[in-house]
Amino acid sequence: MVETTRTSEATQALLSAQGVNAFYGESHILRGTDLSIPARAAVGLLGRNGMGKTTLIRTLMGYVRAASGQVHWQGRDASGFSPERMARLGIGYVPEGRGIFPNLSVRENLVMSARAGADGRRDWSFERVMATFPRLAERLAHGGQQLSGGEQQMLAIGRALMTNPSLVILDEATEGLAPLIVAEIWRVVGDIRKSGISTLIVDRNYRAVLAHTDFAVVMEKGVIVLAGSSADLAARPEELAPLLGV
Secondary structure, three states: OOOOOOOOOHHHOOEEEEEEEEEEOOEEEEEEEEEEEOOOOEEEEEOOOOOOHHHHHHHHHOOOOOOEEEEEEOOEEOOOOOHHHHHHHOEEEEOOOOOOOOOOEHHHHHHOOOOOOOOOOOOOOHHHHHHHOHHHHOOOOOEHHHOOHHHHHHHHHHHHHOOOOOEEEEEOOOOOOOHHHHHHHHHHHHHHHHOOOEEEEEOOOHHHHHHOOOEEEEEEOOEEEEEEEHHHHHOOHHHHHHHHOO
């Protein structure tokens, strides 16, 4: 087993997976995968395309049912929980492709998601999201389909924050965006991290991921094959290169 954080004990983690196997049809995607995300920590999930990163996220969230192994939330067995139940526990999910409601306005997308966190917190109010994404504040009446790709991504992140989550999962949040928008997204990721919300980040720009996380793991063929502090991994590019195809 590869050590993925300060500790491998599920009771020490906010969200964890132990020995998870998952399939798409007859394709064995996750192969005894272990992952641990501590509270108030940022974790990077790295790997080439097709290595199982999104499948791992979707299994953690309940969209994919694990064939074996366990998922724990704050030490409690959450294996088999539905995506809705995982969200209510305190996970804000920003999927690849954004998943906003195109026929709703920016305001409606945000307001419909607003709720207190699982512990009653309301740190992320509508006003705070507007201050974080001033570009959205100028487009409150616009429909989701009228926004640029970068604005849709901001809306997807803002919507997740309106649930006052304990953990935000970002799957390819900067993919296909212009450099200025990418810089803005990473600024917001930094703000989320400073606020004490845990994050799990998947992104092709591994250097940016390592710069914005405390720990990172690398997947290859459904298995975590390299893990450690982000600073340590950033200092070992010769090990990362063959695993990331860079």
